[in-house]
Amino acid sequence: MNFTQLNLKEKINSYFQTDTRKKLNLFVFLFPATLWLICFFIFPLSIVLVYSFLERGTYGGVSWILTxxxxxxxxxxxxxxxxxxxxxxxxxTTFACLLVGYPLAFFIVTRPPQWRNILLLLTIIPFWTNFLVRIYAWIVLLRSEGVINIIIQSLGISNEPLELLFNSFAVSVGLIYGYLPFMILPLYSTIEKFNFSLIEASQDLGANDWRTFTRIVLPLTYRGIVAGSLLVFIPAVGEFVTPDILGGAKTLMMGNLVQSQFLAARNWPFGSVLSIVMMAIVLLPIIVYFRISEEK
Amino acid sequence: MDAVQLVNISKVFTGQSNREVLAVNDVTLHIKEGEFFSLLGSSGCGKTTILRTIAGFELPTSGEVYIHGEAMGDRPPFHRPVNTVFQNYALFPHLSVAENVAFGLEMDRLPREKIRSRVGDVLSLVKLNGLEDRRPRQLSGGQQQRVALARALVKRPQVLLFDEPLGALDLKLRKEMQIELKQMQQKVGITFVYVTHDQEEALTMSDRIAVLSAGQVLQVGTPTEIYETPNCRFVADFIGESNFLVGRVIEWRSGGAIVLVDEELPISVPYESELPIGKIVTLVIRPEKATIHPENYLDEKGLLGTITEVIYLGTDTRFVVRLTSQTLILIRRQNLYRNNLSLFSVGERVRIRVASDSIRILEEVDPPRSQETGIWKHSSISPKAAKD
Incomplete structure (x- = not known):
C-alpha cells in the first residue's frame, strides 16, 4: 500500500526520457488503464462540464442553448x-478518524507480529458486510428506543430519550465509523516503517515524550497522516448515503444535492454544476498532498 | 569519584510465554572519571543491557546505577547526564546534519547563537565541515558515524556511551575510527563507556576492559592485564589465542609451582597463591610466547612433539605441533629473517620451550572441547584442519 510514494511527475518525466522501445513497453502496459480512464472518466467528465453550460430540458436531459x-x-x-x-x-470526520486512528495504528504496529495481522484483519472485517446494512444498523443503535438510549435511561443519566438520530451528530458518527479503516491502513503502513530507535535517540538527547512526539515521530509519520486524511476527506465530502439514511431531511450534504438535482428535480445542468464545484473542493487537498510529497 | 558506578545490577527480561531470562547477573563495576572503559563479550552476554541501564532505557531489576555519585533510580533517559552513540547511529532522517547535532541543544533550550557556535565547533572536531546541510542518507557510513558522535558530543555529557558504534563499518575504516575515537577521548576528556564484541577493538582503545559472559563480569583490568594474566579459561580463550595444557602440581614453593605436564615434563611456573600438591591445573600458553626448536636443542628441555602443519601468514608463521600426549599446540613465530623461513617442516620432531614467567596457571580444569586438541576458538586454523 504505497499511497505515500505516489509521484506522478517523476513517472511522467522518466517516460519522456526513455528510448522508443521502452516507450512501446510502457504504452502496452498503460493502454488498458488509459483506455479505461478516457472512456469512463474523461469522457463523462466532459459531458458533465458541457451540460453545466446548457439549459435544462423540460423532462430531464438538456436543451442545447448555452447559458x-x-x-x-x-x-x-x-x-x-x-x-x-x-x-x-x-x-x-477526518479529524476524529485521525484522533482515533493514529494511536490505534501505533498500537497495532507495536504488537508482536502474530497479533498485528489479527488486528489488521479486524479493521478490515467490517468491509465484508454491505455498507448500507452497516449504516442501517446505526439506526437501531441511535433511535429513541434504540440500544444507546435504553442504556442511557436505565443508567439514569437522562429520563427522556436523547435525540441521536436524523441530525448532523448521527451523520458524523456514521461517517467516522465508515471511514476509520481508510485512516488506519495508510497510517499503519507509514508507522510500520518508522525506526523506533529514533525515539530512544531523541530521549537520549534530552527530549521528553511530548517533544519526542512532536519533533521526531510526527514529522516522520506525516505522510501517513496526509494520505489517510485524504482517503477519508475526499469520499466524506461527497458522501450521500450516510446523510440520506442517518441525517433525515435536515442534514443534506453536497452529494444529496447532486443526487436530488439529477434524480428528483431532473435538473441535469444544475446537478452538473454542483458536481463540478464538489470536484473543485476535493481537488484542493489533492494538490496540497502532491506539493508535500514533492518537497520530501 | 567514579564517573559511573554499577552496584549489584541485575536485569531479568520476561520473554515469550513468560519465561524469565537473566540478562545481567549481579554486576558491580566502577568506571573512573576520564577513562575509556570497554564492556567486552560475545553477543547475548548482557553488555548492551548494562549500557542501556546506564543510559536509562532499561531499569535494573535490582541494584543501582550511580553517575558521578548520584543515584539514578528510575530517572528517564532525558534526565540523565549521559549520551549514547547508537549501533545503527539512529540519526533523524528528516533533519540535516546540523539540525541533527543541534537537536540535543535545542532540547536544553540554549540560545540560538550558542547552539550555532557549538554545532560548528563539534562538526569541525569530527571533520564534517561543509556537510552541515546534507541529510543523513546522503552520507557514507563513516560520515553518519561521525554525525552520531557529534550529536552526542555536542551535549558535553559527563559520560558518553557507545553501543558497538563501529560495527557497520568496513575493516579499514573501523581501524581508522578506532584510533580517532581514542584520540578524541583523550582530547575531550569525557568518560567513554564502550560496548564491543571485538576483542582487538577493545585492546586497541581501552584504558580498562570488563570481560563479560552470561551476564556476569569475569575480569576487569587493563588490556595488558587481561591479555597477559587472564583469570579464567573463558577470558584466556576469548581474548586472543591460547593453548591450554593440563598438568599436575608436584611441588609448591612461595612464588611458584612445578607442574608436571603430560606426566613427563616438569615446568616451573610463577604463582602467587598456594597450590596443594597433586592438584590438576590448566596452563595457558599464548602461541607467540612459545618458541620452537630442533629436537636435540641444547639441554634437551621442553615439550617434545611433531609438526603437523605449517602455515605461512606473511608477518608470521603458524605451527601446529602434536605433543606426545596427542595434544595439539599452536605456535606463532614472527618471520624475522627471510632465509630461515623453511627451517621446520611438517613431520619434523621438535621441542617447544616457553619462558616460565610467560605461562599462566588457572586453577580450573575444563574438559577439553574436542578429544585430542588443545583449544583455540579464535584461531584462524580450524580445528578440523589441525587434526591431521
Whole structure:
C-alpha cells in the first residue's frame, strides 16, 4: 500500500526520457488503464462540464442553448449552507478518524507480529458486510428506543430519550465509523516503517515524550497522516448515503444535492454544476498532498 | 569519584510465554572519571543491557546505577547526564546534519547563537565541515558515524556511551575510527563507556576492559592485564589465542609451582597463591610466547612433539605441533629473517620451550572441547584442519 510514494511527475518525466522501445513497453502496459480512464472518466467528465453550460430540458436531459444561469444559481445561500455543512462534516470526520486512528495504528504496529495481522484483519472485517446494512444498523443503535438510549435511561443519566438520530451528530458518527479503516491502513503502513530507535535517540538527547512526539515521530509519520486524511476527506465530502439514511431531511450534504438535482428535480445542468464545484473542493487537498510529497 | 558506578545490577527480561531470562547477573563495576572503559563479550552476554541501564532505557531489576555519585533510580533517559552513540547511529532522517547535532541543544533550550557556535565547533572536531546541510542518507557510513558522535558530543555529557558504534563499518575504516575515537577521548576528556564484541577493538582503545559472559563480569583490568594474566579459561580463550595444557602440581614453593605436564615434563611456573600438591591445573600458553626448536636443542628441555602443519601468514608463521600426549599446540613465530623461513617442516620432531614467567596457571580444569586438541576458538586454523 504505497499511497505515500505516489509521484506522478517523476513517472511522467522518466517516460519522456526513455528510448522508443521502452516507450512501446510502457504504452502496452498503460493502454488498458488509459483506455479505461478516457472512456469512463474523461469522457463523462466532459459531458458533465458541457451540460453545466446548457439549459435544462423540460423532462430531464438538456436543451442545447448555452447559458451561465446554472452557475449564477450558486449565489443562493441555501447551497452555501450545504457546502459548508459538507466541508464541516468531512473535516470533523477526518479529524476524529485521525484522533482515533493514529494511536490505534501505533498500537497495532507495536504488537508482536502474530497479533498485528489479527488486528489488521479486524479493521478490515467490517468491509465484508454491505455498507448500507452497516449504516442501517446505526439506526437501531441511535433511535429513541434504540440500544444507546435504553442504556442511557436505565443508567439514569437522562429520563427522556436523547435525540441521536436524523441530525448532523448521527451523520458524523456514521461517517467516522465508515471511514476509520481508510485512516488506519495508510497510517499503519507509514508507522510500520518508522525506526523506533529514533525515539530512544531523541530521549537520549534530552527530549521528553511530548517533544519526542512532536519533533521526531510526527514529522516522520506525516505522510501517513496526509494520505489517510485524504482517503477519508475526499469520499466524506461527497458522501450521500450516510446523510440520506442517518441525517433525515435536515442534514443534506453536497452529494444529496447532486443526487436530488439529477434524480428528483431532473435538473441535469444544475446537478452538473454542483458536481463540478464538489470536484473543485476535493481537488484542493489533492494538490496540497502532491506539493508535500514533492518537497520530501 | 567514579564517573559511573554499577552496584549489584541485575536485569531479568520476561520473554515469550513468560519465561524469565537473566540478562545481567549481579554486576558491580566502577568506571573512573576520564577513562575509556570497554564492556567486552560475545553477543547475548548482557553488555548492551548494562549500557542501556546506564543510559536509562532499561531499569535494573535490582541494584543501582550511580553517575558521578548520584543515584539514578528510575530517572528517564532525558534526565540523565549521559549520551549514547547508537549501533545503527539512529540519526533523524528528516533533519540535516546540523539540525541533527543541534537537536540535543535545542532540547536544553540554549540560545540560538550558542547552539550555532557549538554545532560548528563539534562538526569541525569530527571533520564534517561543509556537510552541515546534507541529510543523513546522503552520507557514507563513516560520515553518519561521525554525525552520531557529534550529536552526542555536542551535549558535553559527563559520560558518553557507545553501543558497538563501529560495527557497520568496513575493516579499514573501523581501524581508522578506532584510533580517532581514542584520540578524541583523550582530547575531550569525557568518560567513554564502550560496548564491543571485538576483542582487538577493545585492546586497541581501552584504558580498562570488563570481560563479560552470561551476564556476569569475569575480569576487569587493563588490556595488558587481561591479555597477559587472564583469570579464567573463558577470558584466556576469548581474548586472543591460547593453548591450554593440563598438568599436575608436584611441588609448591612461595612464588611458584612445578607442574608436571603430560606426566613427563616438569615446568616451573610463577604463582602467587598456594597450590596443594597433586592438584590438576590448566596452563595457558599464548602461541607467540612459545618458541620452537630442533629436537636435540641444547639441554634437551621442553615439550617434545611433531609438526603437523605449517602455515605461512606473511608477518608470521603458524605451527601446529602434536605433543606426545596427542595434544595439539599452536605456535606463532614472527618471520624475522627471510632465509630461515623453511627451517621446520611438517613431520619434523621438535621441542617447544616457553619462558616460565610467560605461562599462566588457572586453577580450573575444563574438559577439553574436542578429544585430542588443545583449544583455540579464535584461531584462524580450524580445528578440523589441525587434526591431521
Amino acid at each position: 451561465l444561469e446554472n452557475y449564477q444559481r450558486l449565489a443562493n445561500p441555501i447551497y452555501w449552507t450545504v457546502f459548508f455543512r459538507s466541508l464541516y462534516l468531512a473535516f470533523l
